[in-house]
Amino acid sequence: MTTLWEKIESVGPLDETAMAAARERQDTLTKPLGSLGRLEELSVKVAGIRQMATPRISDKAIITMAGDHGVAADGVSAYPSEVTPQMVYNFLRGGAAINVLARHVGARVVVVDMGVAVDLEPHPDLIVRKIGYGTRNIAVGPAMTKEEAVLAIEAGIEIVEAEIARGLDIVATGDMGIGNTTPSSAIVAAVTGQAVSSVTGRGTGLDDVRLRAKIETIERALCVNQPDPRDGLDILAKVGGYEIGGLAGVIIGAAANRLPVVIDGFISGAAASIAVLLCPQAADYLIAAHNSVEIGHRVMLQRMGMAPLFDLNLRLGEGTGAALGISLVEAATRLLSEMATFAEAAVSEAVDNAGTTVV
Amino acid sequence: MTTLWEKIESVGPLDETAMAAARERQDTLTKPLGSLGRLEELSVKVAGIRQMATPRISDKAIITMAGDHGVAADGVSAYPSEVTPQMVYNFLRGGAAINVLARHVGARVVVVDMGVAVDLEPHPDLIVRKIGYGTRNIAVGPAMTKEEAVLAIEAGIEIVEAEIARGLDIVATGDMGIGNTTPSSAIVAAVTGQAVSSVTGRGTGLDDVRLRAKIETIERALCVNQPDPRDGLDILAKVGGYEIGGLAGVIIGAAANRLPVVIDGFISGAAASIAVLLCPQAADYLIAAHNSVEIGHRVMLQRMGMAPLFDLNLRLGEGTGAALGISLVEAATRLLSEMATFAEAAVSEAVDNAGTTVV
Numbered sequence: 001m002t003t004l005w006e007k008i009e010s011v012g013p014l015d016e017t018a019m020a021a022a023r024e025r026q027d028t029l030t031k032p033l034g035s036l037g038r039l040e041e042l043s044v045k046v047a048g049i050r051q052m053a054t055p056r057i058s059d060k061a062i063i064t065m066a067g068d069h070g071v072a073a074d075g076v077s078a079y080p081s082e083v084t085p086q087m088v089y090n091f092l093r094g095g096a097a098i099n100v101l102a103r104h105v106g107a108r109v110v111v112v113d114m115g116v117a118v119d120l121e122p123h124p125d126l127i128v129r130k131i132g133y134g135t136r137n138i139a140v141g142p143a144m145t146k147e148e149a150v151l152a153i154e155a156g157i158e159i160v161e162a163e164i165a166r167g168l169d170i171v172a173t174g175d176m177g178i179g180n181t182t183p184s185s186a187i188v189a190a191v192t193g194q195a196v197s198s199v200t201g202r203g204t205g206l207d208d209v210r211l212r213a214k215i216e217t218i219e220r221a222l223c224v225n226q227p228d229p230r231d232g233l234d235i236l237a238k239v240g241g242y243e244i245g246g247l248a249g250v251i252i253g254a255a256a257n258r259l260p261v262v263i264d265g266f267i268s269g270a271a272a273s274i275a276v277l278l279c280p281q282a283a284d285y286l287i288a289a290h291n292s293v294e295i296g297h298r299v300m301l302q303r304m305g306m307a308p309l310f311d312l313n314l315r316l317g318e319g320t321g322a323a324l325g326i327s328l329v330e331a332a333t334r335l336l337s338e339m340a341t342f343a344e345a346a347v348s349e350a351v352d353n354a355g356t357t358v359v
Numbered sequence: 360m361t362t363l364w365e366k367i368e369s370v371g372p373l374d375e376t377a378m379a380a381a382r383e384r385q386d387t388l389t390k391p392l393g394s395l396g397r398l399e400e401l402s403v404k405v406a407g408i409r410q411m412a413t414p415r416i417s418d419k420a421i422i423t424m425a426g427d428h429g430v431a432a433d434g435v436s437a438y439p440s441e442v443t444p445q446m447v448y449n450f451l452r453g454g455a456a457i458n459v460l461a462r463h464v465g466a467r468v469v470v471v472d473m474g475v476a477v478d479l480e481p482h483p484d485l486i487v488r489k490i491g492y493g494t495r496n497i498a499v500g501p502a503m504t505k506e507e508a509v510l511a512i513e514a515g516i517e518i519v520e521a522e523i524a525r526g527l528d529i530v531a532t533g534d535m536g537i538g539n540t541t542p543s544s545a546i547v548a549a550v551t552g553q554a555v556s557s558v559t560g561r562g563t564g565l566d567d568v569r570l571r572a573k574i575e576t577i578e579r580a581l582c583v584n585q586p587d588p589r590d591g592l593d594i595l596a597k598v599g600g601y602e603i604g605g606l607a608g609v610i611i612g613a614a615a616n617r618l619p620v621v622i623d624g625f626i627s628g629a630a631a632s633i634a635v636l637l638c639p640q641a642a643d644y645l646i647a648a649h650n651s652v653e654i655g656h657r658v659m660l661q662r663m664g665m666a667p668l669f670d671l672n673l674r675l676g677e678g679t680g681a682a683l684g685i686s687l688v689e690a691a692t693r694l695l696s697e698m699a700t701f702a703e704a705a706v707s708e709a710v711d712n713a714g715t716t717v718v
Contacts, residue, residue: 030446030455031675032562032675033564036456036673037652038671039673078391079708079709080707083706086705086707087704089704089705090706095697095699095703096389096390096699097388097389097395097694097698100690101694104686104689104690203391204394204709205391205392205709311669312397312669314394316394316395320395324690327686331460335459338462339454339456345446345448345449347442348439348442349438350438
């Protein structure tokens with residue numbers, strides 16, 4: 001396979017010609033100019049990504065990656081680590097929120113073990129790319145080696161490329177990992193230089209005392225590890241997670257293959273932050289689905305210059321917000337492709353005061 | 360048929376027992392407590408509306424009502440009135456934005472002529488309930504008589520009840536009518552007492568000069584007609600529209616039949632304002648899909664105590680935002696019905712510092 005660095009090099013800019021064609025078509029459709037707002041912008045972006053004036057979204061996948069975190073031993077989550085494998089089994093049985101929403105939007109869920117702390121029972125739909133049995137505790141040292149960080153990202157690239165080979169028009173990222181808001185807050189603090197307390201939330205539901213302890217744990221992790229804010233690989237290895245590295249790989253791999261990537265909430269945002277540090281061009285391929293309840297999410301999206309599509313006070317992860325985002329992107333591309341033009345529908349266009357057509 | 364007043368009397372409160380059962384079930388599903396945010400609240404609301412602990416949304420309809428406006432002669436729109444019938448034909452051919460989005464979310468579009476200024480060619484899918492050939496110019500007198508206002512609302516009730524007879528689990532409102540942001544701004548100004556300039560936007564795309572003239576036209580309409588801010592029927596008759604009255608009827612009829620109503624943008628919001636003045640209890644059955652670009656929309660939603668689900672800078676109408684809203688409501692109810700519980704999935708629950716289960 002090509003290396004991570006070759007893959008990063010291969011990510012190109014959006015196709016301006018396709019975007020211009022999409023914009024031009026939008027302005028001929030039977031609606032007031034610009035009246036579909038962000039749906040019009042989304043359709044133009046996807047045209048630029050896919051290099052097609054009227055891109056179609058048919059095959060959809062949510063790649064949900066699971067991993068455990070040594071730092072969970074410090075009590076940073078309301079749930080015990082045994083919930084990570086339990087939820088993976090729930091994904092495989094179709095009972096989790098992400099399964100329901102994936103069915104609702106017509107997407108498949110791709111479940112990946114990137115580093116769950118136990119061996120999972122084999123299942124035909126489970127992809128096992130375990131880099132390790134949970135990361136090491138970031139409060140006392142690096143989460144993983146640099147070699148493991150590269151392996152995690154490269155696994156993500158391979159997984160998304162295998163899905164592309166099966167047929168894929170859009171991909172969304174999702175996560176499962178007890179404790180993983182802690183490395184995500186550490187990543188956003190490292191990347192942005194913001195105070196840990198301003199980018200750390202309650203995760204699955206910590207009370208004030210445990211939130212305070214979580215913040216101290218993250219401050220210790222940054223102090224002990226001293227991640228380089230300009231080096232995505234260094235940050236991932238020192239304070240990241242296996243599923244976060246895998247999702248960064250999904251993003252880079254999708255961008256290299258000109259596929260739009262809908263990113264979910266806080267953990268997916270941390271993965272995107274790593275991906276964009278390694279490959280700034282990949283940012284053009286990202287669509288932020290929603291604004292998470294986790295307070296650091298807004299900070300990381302702003303850093304990447306991204307405005308989320310909606311805010312429904314979600315804080316579940318798994319790809320749940322991204323699944324709903326896929327549906328909006330599909331709606332946007334269908335409008336671009338399927339709406340009648342003024343000429344086709346014999347609808348009169350707008351006129352200004354002087355009676356001149358302005359559309 | 361029962362009269363409008365009997366229908367209003369028959370609108371009951373939400374079912375607290377069903378809502379409590381839905382809330383209880385939400386707290387057993389395999390996710391951190393409350394982590395699906397507004398989707399959880401939506402599912403509980405629909406449970407209360409439908410009087411079912413786990414309501415299902417299968418049959419979906421968007422009722423898009425068209426009407427013309429005498430005030431359009433004053434140049435309040437960027438488009439000529441001939442676009443109203445042209446767009447109705449576009450709806451019937453399936454080429455408009457609402458058709459595309461309805462297909463995307465699996466809803467049917469019900470197209471109604473409530474008062475287009477010309478006779479439309481018959482079509483098997485066109486419902487003709489024409490109250491008049493466009494309203495009279497509100498800048499010089501009332502839009503319609505009180506009798507016509509009642510007829511418009513009653514037509515809306517009959518139409519939604521006919522759809523319910525065909526099978527319907529959720530309904531959305533949509534509009535088409537060149538000039539109809541003008542009566543809608545007049546309605547919100549009348550209801551809230553806000554200055555016309557603070558609730559009047561550019562509609563389909565007016566420049567500054569024409570926006571100024573539109574504001575003056577609305578100020579004149581309110582001065583000439585003096586609508587009673589507490590009397591929905593008076594406001595509708597004096598400064599409303601036929602499609603706005605019809606949509607108010609759809610809302611009241613849906614509420615009387617315990618059906619959730621997803622309201623679209625500014626014109627649907629004006630209809631909801633009328634409906635809620637006539638029948639305050641109907642407010643519980645409404646779900647505001649989105650926040651429109653039209654500046655008066657936020658004002659009317661606040662007045663009704665409603666928070667929209669999203670803001671994508673839409674300003675098209677037709678029911679486009681409501682169609683996307685239907686999909687979110689359906690997602691919310693599917694999560695409630697289809698997710699596995701902690702017990703079913705054998706997933707461990709959250710524990711507090713003392714090791715006590717907190718879920």
